[in-house]
Amino acid sequence: MTFQSILDEVQNNLNRILSEMNISDVSFSVEPAKPGFGDVSSNIAFLLAKQLKKSPKDIAELFSEHYNKSVNTLVTKSEAHPSGYLNFFANWEKLSQLILSESNLDTFGFVELGNKSTIVVEHTSVNPNKALHIGHIRNIIIGDTISRILRKADYRVNVLNYIDDSGLQVADILLGFTHLGFSQEPPDGKKFDHYCGDDVYVKTTQKYEEDSSLEEIRKSILKDLEDESSDIAKLADIVTRKVLTNQLKTCWNLSVTYDCLNFESQIIRSGLWSKIFEKLKDMKLVEFENDGKNAGCWVIRGDGKEEDKVIVRSNGVATYVAKDIPYAAWKLGLVEDPFYYEKYTTSQSGAHELWQTTLNPNNSKENFTGQKVITVIDSRQARLQKIVTDLMGKFKSAPDAYVHLGYESVTLSSDTAKTLGLETDGKQAQMSGRKGLYVSADSVYELLRERVIAETTKRRPEIDSSEIETIAHNVSVGTLRYEMIKQDLDKIITFDLTKSLSLEGDTAPYIQYTFARASRILEKSGRTPSIDVDYSLLVEKSELDLVKTIGLFGIHVRDAANNLSPKVVAKYCHDLAVSFNSFYEKNKVLGLDDEKLEDTRLCLVNSFKMTLENALDLLGIDTPSRM
RNA sequence: GCGCCCAUAGCUCAGCAUGGAUAGAGUGUCGGACUUCUAAUCCGAUGGUCAAGGGAUCGAAGCCCUUUGGGCGCGCCA
Incomplete structure (x- = not known):
């Protein structure tokens, strides 16, 4: 309250x-x-x-x-x-007491919004043929942050990652392995996902332009992928799972966790599509076209001026959007679940268990569906997602059951594009996995880490190297995560290798630094902060501003959850840090020769520290007590 | 051609959902503050016809319409 x-x-x-x-x-x-x-x-x-x-x-x-x-x-x-x-x-004496004592509770900031209903958040969903780049990271961090916020708003959240292990992009690297002589072992310890993306994928797609006969091979690989017993499908399974493991390492390193991995190949083999297709026909949501340009196809009628969308081609093969429909229905629990679930081979950080779908009935039944579904996909897919949203609204008779959470993409600044060998004439550039034009998440993290290590070693020579490593990790992850969500979802992020990696100003390190300052005061005091203090002693404007900001936590959590807006929490963390810095500048806490006032201020500092930790946790950002 | 999104300080962005007070940060530039709980900080100065035009309103950065500039999307590709 x-x-x-x-x-x-x-x-x-x-x-x-x-x-x-x-x-x-x-x-x-x-x-x-x-x-x-x-x-x-x-x-x-x-x-x-x-x-x-x-x-x-x-x-x-x-x-x-x-x-x-x-x-x-x-x-x-x-x-x-x-x-x-x-x-x-x-009446600040009473209000301070109320706010500061409540901020000591574990439930502080918790808002009763979801009433314990289940909600699915799907994010990441990157083709398992390459390493994650900075554009994927925006998706992942938005999804992870939203999940954390929704949990704080009394939802039970199931986080899913959809693994498209049977699409064209996978076929491309398989072609590289089977027909262009790429080794399945990456060179000199290079991460397997980087090897597949940087070398096999980019070079294979280049070859298509030189050798048109490869197109036929590509098609046959794609077809073989659907047959579980084919050699190609077996190879695909090995390769995509290896890439996936490497991609997940990148995510886990950024404190991102999932509940279940859903494999597209299994959705295809489960026969879910034909069931949904029958249902669509029964509900008259799809129509067969007898003539016109789509003759022989099943289509979904366009809304108003929109064009009809082909769902099943005249040769009987379902299109790209069609594949999303059974999965969306599954996520909402609208179809009988054809899957069994087993634990993923490697466990992720923390106590969070990770499951994966399987068609093998010797495994357990679990439930990862939700009454509502949020799918995080960039807004270039808005049109297709609208088709899925409309369909699910009709299936479930609830128009807002399925939500497409769109966001603008990450582009490369002209300078950064230039370092990758692309001259853009001062304009920003779209990233492209196929063309090899991207900045990998791992390399950005590593760059940040080195800078933070250098910076921290310089500032705090007394800290030993293992603690420096931990600080560097927390600050790097924080910087990257904060950069990805501090602005609104509809703003393009122009990523620049120099400017985007600043450690000063409106950044995570600025906020984390205030935590370290607060920690230091409490540590030096040698006392255990108490809430049994004289609140009438808090009278300075900067003190009361800090109390007020602490008290606004829950209001912002509610706002962020209602509007699916992670930046609201980012802004709040920044506000907290600004309030604290102002307080810190104007008021001393220790050495006042006034034990009662010291106790009161220690209580305030401790409340700030706990609230900041609580709020930063919603952003997946850790709080070093020294930096 | 049609559809979606964006436009606020030199640059990057808050504020717009739910109209109301003095349009705020960061960054940049210039100047100040470390013998005092950590200067990844703080303070000051600088910087704005809120893209343009119209409309409704007692009142618009915000709502409606038009225009301009920019981005993205519109396949029996994925």
Whole structure:
């Protein structure tokens, strides 16, 4: 509740005043005030201006008078601002006690939004034929952060990663292995996913232009992939799983975890598509085209001006979107589950168990479906995802059951493109796995790590090298993760190898640094912080601002979960850090010759530290106590 | 051609969902603060016809319409 408590109190009192005045149906706002306008503000006077035929200023004054006569516990006074706003001032002694003691609870920041309903978040879903690049990382971090936020908002979250192990891109590297003589062993210890992506995939696709006969081979490989017993399918299984293991290492290293891996090859072999197809026909959601340009195909009718979408070709083969339909229905639990589940061979970090689908009935049955589904895919797929969303809305009779969470892509800055050998004339460049134009996630992490090691060694020569390694890891992961979610999903991220890897300003290290400062104060105090302190001693503006910011945690978690907006939490963490730095600059905590004041401030510092850790955890960012 | 998205300080972005007070950060540039709990920090200065035009409103960066500029998408490819 925390800061929400005072908002509720104001809301209730205003409602009571309204009913005394016989006014109803006014949906006024009660919000944390802007700096310099008290602690809580309401726009109620603006909304009543017309009805009462008075100026907002007069109405605000009227309300202010009434309000100051009502019973208050957390508000000391209300005040009419000439602009028409009604502002309220908090009883900080009580509010500080409320906020700081609640911030010590494990449940702090938890909001009851999902009512323990299950929700599926699917993200990553990268073809297992290459290493992850910085563009994939945006998808992964958005998905992982959303999952963490939803858990904090009382949802049971099932995180899925869809493994497209039977598509064209896999066929391409298989062709490289079987027909172009690429060894299945990567050279000199190169990671297998990098080898497949940098060498086999890029060079194989180059060859298509030189040798058109390869196109036929490619098609036959693609066809063989569907037959489980073929040599190609067996090879594909070995290769894609090896790439997958390497991709997962990259994800785990970034503190990203999953609940279940779903393999496309198994969805195909399970026969789920034909069941869904029958259902689509029964529900008249697909139609057979007798003539016109799509003669002989099954299509989904376009919405308004949109073109019809072919789902099954005239040769009977399903198209790309069609493959997404049975999977989407499976995720929503709308079809009988054809899969069994076994634990994944390598366990991921933490206590989080990772499962994978299998068609082998000697395994257990589990449930990874959800009442709602969020699929994280970049917005270039918006059109196709809209088809799936519409279909699922009709299947489930709930239009918002399936949500496509789209985001803009990551492009390379002109300078960074140049380092990869592409001249763009000052413009940013789209990444391309096929052309080998990308910056790998592993290399970015490594670059960051080296810089943080150098920086930390320079600043803190007394820290031993193993702790430096840990700090460097946490700061590098934090920097990368924060960079991927600090802006809105609809903004393109132009990645630059120099500018995007800064450790100063609005970055994770800035925030992490405040945690280290707070830790140091607590460590030096040699005391155990208590919440049994004199809260009336917190009177400085920078102290109360920090208390207030701490108290706003839950409100931001709710906002982020409601709007599926990770940047809301990123912004909050930054706000917390700014508040703390301001407090730190203006107030000493130790050596005051005033034990009571020291205890009170230690309590505040400890609350800040716990809340920041709590909030950063939602971003998957760790908190070093020294850096 | 049709559809979706973006446009706010030199640069990168908040604020827009739910219209209301003084449009905020970071970065850059210039200047200041480490014998004092960690300077990955802090303080000050600089910097804005909120792309343009129109509309509805007592009131618009925000809502509606048009235009311009940029990005992306529109296959019996995946």
